[in-house]
Amino acid sequence: MSVPLDALYDQQLRAALEAWQHASTNRVVLATETDGWRFAFFRFDTTSADPLEAITGDIGVLSRDLVLQWASDKQIVPKLEYAVVHDVPHVSVNTESFAAQLLALVPAKVTKRAIQVFLKQRDSLLEDMKRPNLPSEVINWVYARSAGICEFEGCPAELFRDNLGNYGYYGYLAHIVAAKPKGPRGDDHLSAELAQSPSNIMLCCDIHHRLIDKVDPDSFSQERLKAMIATRVNWRTNQAATLSYPIVHALAFIGDIAGRTTTFSQHDARKALLAAHLTPVSERVAEYFLRDVQGGNDVNDPGYWANFLRVFRAQILHIHTAIRGDGAFGAQAQELAIFPLGNMPAMLLGGWLVGEARRVELFSFRRNPGTWVRPEDSEPPVKFEWAKTPDAEVGSHVLITLEITSEITDEALAAEMLSMPRIRIFPSTYGVDVVAPKGAMERFRNTCQEAWAYAVDVLHATEISICTIAPAAAIFALGMKLQSRLHPPIHMYQMAPLGLPFHAFTLNRHAISVPPHAPGSVLQLDAC
Incomplete structure (x- = not known):
């Protein structure tokens, strides 16, 4: 019969012994080591001699008083028995064999004097505690x-x-x-x-x-x-070591992806910050907009982004104000740390709102290990490039495609888009985590800067449309680059899984607008 030895604190030990004391079918034996500190109480069934329980632990004031009283009270049934052995079993092991040996010793009835000698001996061994x-x-x-x-x-x-x-x-x-x-x-x-x-x-x-x-x-x-x-x-x-780390405002731009609610771990975000040698200015990472109370990112719903602008109007204005130099994120820390995870147009909008007026550390959520902690850069490191349509006409409507997770083929684009001069931004290796390492993110941001400068400074684009298949952090980083004071209207498209991309919203210098242009479809950020 398997009877493991259990360890109890003083109060628990006394409670168990009191229960054993009041059952006449019990036979209780106290076994102690010779010149040792281990002890254990065993409970046997008087009818079968089978071991039922074995306990040890902290024989403190409560349990020792009960044991001394048990040893001296002649009215108690069952009588407490006593055996001195060479080795009491360790905690959690099966005591069946030891219990059989214990019964073979024919334990004697315990005396108060024997218990006092054991307790004094044990106290002497543990007095240094x-x-x-x-x-x-x-x-x-x-x-x-x-x-x-x-x-x-x-x-x-x-x-x-x-x-x-x-x-x-x-x-x-x-x-x-x-x-x-x-x-x-x-x-x-x-x-x-x-x-x-x-x-x-x-x-x-x-x-x-x-x-x-x-x-x-x-x-x-x-x-x-x-x-x-x-x-x-x-x-x-x-x-x-964290005392020497730069202090940052940590923000999370978290939304829903393809109709599924995303989760955000405060613990993992703080772990990522410390691993990056950054100290957050507050205990919690501030979480911002993008959660869809209507139940998901329905890319086939033409009214989705109009509703988005209505629902998150106050949040967008708050972020726009807070990011300024005299706003909430301007007084205590010059640096931002951002954790973006959500649908593609919303991530571009978040990056556009944050901009590059200060240093921003971007973290990319790694799907496979499920963490924000940055990995080491790959060997060989992933490179990022941009390519332009030959002989692009100056002063035209330009298409930028951000292709990090996979390629955006011509078949995935509308005919009108295919007629535009196109700038492609792509990696040497496609993947969901290619921008996660710090070095990779810096290389990617530099590439975005070059591509954007070509579109606005060389081509002098009158309008820019953007389509993306990329991790949220990559889209957010591109959005941060769209900061030319006189930038042309920027049209962000949602890549629809069952059809061609559809127009989500337009970013002007001082406003955000969504189609159709009805009352409430324009959010003014600054006075023109």
Whole structure:
């Protein structure tokens, strides 16, 4: 019969023993190690002698009082029995074999004196847990290493002040290798050698202190506890390094794609910022417009973008105002970090609103690993190029196609577009993540700058139409380049999966308009 040994805290241990105490069909045996600190209570069925449960843990004030009372009270049935053994099993292992050996020993009825001797012996082995007699230099070193926070994995407990705000040493300095050879993780040679070594001492809160030394020490090896300390040291080092990182306003332009609601992870965005050596000015990344309350990006609905402009009118005006030098993003940080993910026209609009008046770090969501964290640049690195129609006529309507994810063929374009001078922007290798590395994004933005300058400065385009098949960050980056003060009207098209591209909106120097040109279809940003 499989009966694993379970580890309980003092209050839980007492509650379990009280339940065992009130069942006359129980036979309860306390097994302790000779000159050791391990112990375990076993519950057997009196009718079959089968082991039913096995528990150990923190035998603190509550459970020790109950055990002493149990040992001296002659009225209690079942009687508590006692056995001294060489090795008590470790936590979580199957104790069936040990239970059989325990019964073969014919345990004796326990006496209060025997329990007191065991408890005194165990307290002596673990007395270094209460407050190790350590030099102040060692204590200060451990607190400094841990930043005064419990070093147990995932624990945020601050141990340099109490609940009333009083400052002091409120943690426990737990030995990894016990200060005594027979203590938790003790060693005949290392215990004395490492007793006052900071590398062997771990700052813990009360709960985790008792967990690793009293409740379940078998689950926490030297290697596991040292790894926790190493992780915390790495965390503290990284936190200190962030003090030198540029402070940025982090913004997320998140929308719906092809009728599906996208999600945004604040945790992953902060992870990406720190990996890029940037510190966000606030705890949360500000999330901006583009979520469609009407239920998705219906590219076949001619009224979709008119509704978009109506729904997000206030949001667009807010972003336009905030981005200015005296706006919300102008006072505290000169740099922006942007996480764009949404439908193509909306991403172009977002980039156009942000512009390039300040430095902007763009992050591209990587679909395959599902993260914003930038990868290393590929080898060989992806290159970006632009190509123009030969002998393009100056002063004409120009078509720009952004082809990063895949090629935009002639068959995918309307006849009117095919008659325009065309500028293609494309990579040496198509893909959804090709602009994700920092170096790749910079190369891509430079290429966009060259293509845009050719369209407005060389061709002197009267109008520009744009079609894109590209990651959101790439479209956003192109939108940022559309900043010539006297730029011509820019028509953004949505690539429809079941038909030819359709006109989403037009960007003028001071306004955004959507077809058809009815009341409410124009959003004025500035006075003309």
